Amino acid sequence: MNNSLVNLGRTTWAALRMLLVLTVVTGIAYPLLVTGIGQAAFHDKANGSITEVDGRAVGSRLIGQSWNIEGTDKPDPRWFQPRPSHSDYDPLATGSSQLGADDARLVKAVEEAKQQVAEFNGVPASKVPADAVTGSSSAIDPDISPAYARLQIDRVARANGLPRARVQELVKRHTDGRTAGFLGEPHVNVLDLNIALKELARK
Amino acid sequence: MGSVLADVLVVIALVGALALVHRPLGDHMAAVYSSDKHLRVERWIYRSVGADPDAEMRWPVYLRGVLAFSAVSVLFLYVLQRVQDKLPLSLGFEPISPDQAFDTAASFVSNTNWQSYSGETAMGHVTQTMGLAVQNFVSAAVGMAVAVALVRGFARSRTGELGNFWADLVRGTTRVLIPISVVAAVILIACGAVQNFGDIHHITTLTGQKQAISPGAVASQEAIKDLGTNGGGYFNANSAHPFENPDGFTNWLEVFLLLVIPFSLPRTFGKMVGDVRQGLAIVAAMGAIWFAGVIAVTWLEYAHPGTASQLAGGAMEGKEQRFGPGNSSLFAVSTTMTSTGSVDSFHDSFSGLSGGVLLLGMMLGEIAPGGTGSGLYGMLIMAVIAVFIAGLMVGRTPEYLGKKIGSREMKLAACYILVTPALVLVGTGLAMALGKGRSSMTNVGAHGFSEVLYAYTSASNNNGSAFAGFAANTEYHNTMLGLCMLLGRFLPMVFVLALAGSLAAQRPVPATAGTLRTEKPLFTGLLVGSILIITGLTFFPALALGPLAEGLA
Structure with a gap:
C-alpha cells in the first residue's frame, strides 16, 4: 500500500513535469515557429487578409x-x-x-x-x-x-x-x-x- | 461542372490521397513506436522530466502513467482558465466560471473538445495556445500510445510488458504530430487562415459600420485540431469560420488531416503484428462504414427533405456558400466518425435523417475510422468480439492473431463496449427525466430530443460536435457532460490496457486449419456486421425517438 502510494506520487510528479515540458514544446515553440513562418512568408494572410480602400482598412x-x-x-x-x-x-x-x-x-x-x-x-x-x-x-x-x-x-x-x-x-x-x-x-x-x-x- | 460530379471528384481525390499516404505514414509510425533510438530533443525531455524511456512497463504501470498525466492535465488546464485574467495576452477576457472551466478541461484532455464557450469572446491567446492547443497534441498522443500498447499486446508473447508510456507519448508528439502539423499549418496560412498574436482589429466598413476582426494563432491550432481528431474550434463557428477554413481546398485538406492518422494506424498495426493484411482487413471495415455514411448524408443533403429546406430550394441553412451541401456532408460524416467534432456546417440544421446518420457514426463507438489511436483500439476490441461470435458459431475457443480469446479477454472487451452506451443512455435519460434536457433545447419535439441525445452521445464518445442549438453552458450540463467525457475516455482505456496486458502474457497458439482467417474479406464482413448489430440493438430505441421520428414523420 505504502509502496504503491509512493509510486503514484512519483508518477504524478513525473507527469506534471512532462506536461510542463510538452507545454513548452507544443504550446510555445510550435505556435511561435508557425507564426514566424506565417508572418514572414504570408504576412497579409496571417494578419486577416485586410482589404484597404484609399489607404484605409475597410474589412477582411x-x-x-x-x-x-x-x-x-x-x-x-x-x-x-x-x-x-x-x-x-x-x-x-x-x-x-x-x-x-x-x-x-x-x-x-x-x-x-x-x-x-x-x-x-x-x-x-x-x-x-x-x-x-x-x-x-x-x-x-x-x-x-x-x-x-x-x-x-x-x-x-x-x-x-x-x-x-x-x-x-x-x-x-x-x-x-x-x-x-x-x-x-x-x-x-x-x-x-x-x-x-x-x-x-x-x- | 455540376456540383455532384465535383463532389464525386472530391471524394475520389481524398480516398486516393489517403491510399497513397497510409503506407508510408503507417510504416513510419510502426518504426517510431518500435525504434530504440531517441532524438536529441527527446533525450532533453526525458532528462528534464526524470523519466527512463527504456524501462518496460506492465499494464498497471502504463495505465498509471496515462491516468496521472491526464489528471495533472485536467488540473493545469482548469487553473489556466480560472486565472486567465491575470495572464498576458488575454484580450481582456474574464476568467472562465468553475463549472465551465471543468467542462472545458475535461473536454480537451479527453480528446473530446466539446465547447460550451465561444472562443472569440472567452479564451485569450495564452489559454488557447498554452492550454487548449497543448492538449490537442498530447491527448491525441495519449490515444495513440494506448493503441500501440494494445498492438504490442497482440505482437508480444510470454511477457506482460507493453512498452514505455513516456516514450510513446513523447514520440507520438515529436515524430508524428508536430511535423505534420507544422506543414499543414503553413499551408493553411498560405490559403488565408490567420496566425498572429495581435489584438482585436476594429475597422470601419465602406457603409460606415464598425466591425471587429478577431486575431489568433488560428492556423497552428487548426492543423493539430484536425490531425489529432480533437475538434475544438478557435472560434465558435469552428471550421465554418473563414479564418479557420478559408476555401474549398482547405476544407478538403482539413478532412484529409482528420482522417489520415486513423486510416494509417491499421497499417502500423499490421506492420507491428507482422502481417500487413491483418491491418488491411481492419481498414477495409473502417472505410466501408465511413463511405456508406458519406453517401447517405450527401444524398440526403442534396435531396434536402425538411419543410424549410424545400421552401428555400436547398439545404443551405447552417452551411457556407464556398462549401455547399456536398463538401459540408463529407466534412460532417468524417468529423463524427473520427471523434473529431470540428464542423464546417451546423449539424443541427441538417435534415432529420442526416442527423441520425451522424449520431449513428458516433454511437458506433468512434471506430470508422475513429480518433487518433482510439479508433484503432476501439476497432480491435470489436474484432475480438467478432472473433468471439464466430467462435460461438462453430463451437471452438476463439483466437485472434495467435492469442486465445478466453473468458478474461471477453470480460474486458464486453466491459469496454458497455461503457459508452451506458453513459449515453443514462446521461440522456437523466437529463430528460430531470427536465434539464428540455430547458436546454432550441428546437422542439423529436428534434429537440435529438439535441440532448446528440450532446450526451458526443461527450461520451469523445467526439465534441454538437447539435449546437443545445444550450450546454449550464452548471448541470457542464458537470454531467464533463463526467461523461472523462469516464467515456479513461474507463475504456483501463479495459484496453488490461486486455493488452493479458494478451501479452499469453503464449501464442499456432494457427490450424480451423483458425478463423482474420485477414480475409469474409472477416471484414463479419466485423462490420457485428458492429452494426451491436450498435443497432443498443441505440435503436433512442434513435427512434429522435432522428427517425423526425425524419420519417
Whole structure:
C-alpha cells in the first residue's frame, strides 16, 4: 500500500513535469515557429487578409459584412447584399440559427426572406436561390452564390445609375469557380465585388 | 461542372490521397513506436522530466502513467482558465466560471473538445495556445500510445510488458504530430487562415459600420485540431469560420488531416503484428462504414427533405456558400466518425435523417475510422468480439492473431463496449427525466430530443460536435457532460490496457486449419456486421425517438 502510494506520487510528479515540458514544446515553440513562418512568408494572410480602400482598412475579404443603410436594418440597394446573418455579421458572435430543417421558425424566416429578396430585387420569388434566404454556419459568410449575385445586377445597376452590362461584367469577373476546378462551390466575394462596384461608380 | 460530379471528384481525390499516404505514414509510425533510438530533443525531455524511456512497463504501470498525466492535465488546464485574467495576452477576457472551466478541461484532455464557450469572446491567446492547443497534441498522443500498447499486446508473447508510456507519448508528439502539423499549418496560412498574436482589429466598413476582426494563432491550432481528431474550434463557428477554413481546398485538406492518422494506424498495426493484411482487413471495415455514411448524408443533403429546406430550394441553412451541401456532408460524416467534432456546417440544421446518420457514426463507438489511436483500439476490441461470435458459431475457443480469446479477454472487451452506451443512455435519460434536457433545447419535439441525445452521445464518445442549438453552458450540463467525457475516455482505456496486458502474457497458439482467417474479406464482413448489430440493438430505441421520428414523420 505504502509502496504503491509512493509510486503514484512519483508518477504524478513525473507527469506534471512532462506536461510542463510538452507545454513548452507544443504550446510555445510550435505556435511561435508557425507564426514566424506565417508572418514572414504570408504576412497579409496571417494578419486577416485586410482589404484597404484609399489607404484605409475597410474589412477582411474573408469576413462577411452587413451592407445595410447605416444605422438601420434595411439593405442598401446600391450594394450587392450578402446572405442573411444570425448575428448581423458580428465576427465576435459567430454561429448559426441551429434550427432544424422542419422547424416552424425557420420556415417562417425563409418565407419572409424569400419575399423580401424578391421584392427588393424586383424578381419572382421562384427565382430566389437558397443561399439568399438561409443563414450560413459562420454568420460571417463572405460569399454569395453566382446565382444570387446575378439576381442583384438589375437593382444594383439602377440604384447606382450604371449600365447593366457593366455591372454584369463586374459580377462575371468576381465569380470564383471551385478551387482547382472541383474543390468547394462557386462563389462571389461580396466585399471584393462591392469595392469594384464603388470604383466603377466613381468613374 | 455540376456540383455532384465535383463532389464525386472530391471524394475520389481524398480516398486516393489517403491510399497513397497510409503506407508510408503507417510504416513510419510502426518504426517510431518500435525504434530504440531517441532524438536529441527527446533525450532533453526525458532528462528534464526524470523519466527512463527504456524501462518496460506492465499494464498497471502504463495505465498509471496515462491516468496521472491526464489528471495533472485536467488540473493545469482548469487553473489556466480560472486565472486567465491575470495572464498576458488575454484580450481582456474574464476568467472562465468553475463549472465551465471543468467542462472545458475535461473536454480537451479527453480528446473530446466539446465547447460550451465561444472562443472569440472567452479564451485569450495564452489559454488557447498554452492550454487548449497543448492538449490537442498530447491527448491525441495519449490515444495513440494506448493503441500501440494494445498492438504490442497482440505482437508480444510470454511477457506482460507493453512498452514505455513516456516514450510513446513523447514520440507520438515529436515524430508524428508536430511535423505534420507544422506543414499543414503553413499551408493553411498560405490559403488565408490567420496566425498572429495581435489584438482585436476594429475597422470601419465602406457603409460606415464598425466591425471587429478577431486575431489568433488560428492556423497552428487548426492543423493539430484536425490531425489529432480533437475538434475544438478557435472560434465558435469552428471550421465554418473563414479564418479557420478559408476555401474549398482547405476544407478538403482539413478532412484529409482528420482522417489520415486513423486510416494509417491499421497499417502500423499490421506492420507491428507482422502481417500487413491483418491491418488491411481492419481498414477495409473502417472505410466501408465511413463511405456508406458519406453517401447517405450527401444524398440526403442534396435531396434536402425538411419543410424549410424545400421552401428555400436547398439545404443551405447552417452551411457556407464556398462549401455547399456536398463538401459540408463529407466534412460532417468524417468529423463524427473520427471523434473529431470540428464542423464546417451546423449539424443541427441538417435534415432529420442526416442527423441520425451522424449520431449513428458516433454511437458506433468512434471506430470508422475513429480518433487518433482510439479508433484503432476501439476497432480491435470489436474484432475480438467478432472473433468471439464466430467462435460461438462453430463451437471452438476463439483466437485472434495467435492469442486465445478466453473468458478474461471477453470480460474486458464486453466491459469496454458497455461503457459508452451506458453513459449515453443514462446521461440522456437523466437529463430528460430531470427536465434539464428540455430547458436546454432550441428546437422542439423529436428534434429537440435529438439535441440532448446528440450532446450526451458526443461527450461520451469523445467526439465534441454538437447539435449546437443545445444550450450546454449550464452548471448541470457542464458537470454531467464533463463526467461523461472523462469516464467515456479513461474507463475504456483501463479495459484496453488490461486486455493488452493479458494478451501479452499469453503464449501464442499456432494457427490450424480451423483458425478463423482474420485477414480475409469474409472477416471484414463479419466485423462490420457485428458492429452494426451491436450498435443497432443498443441505440435503436433512442434513435427512434429522435432522428427517425423526425425524419420519417
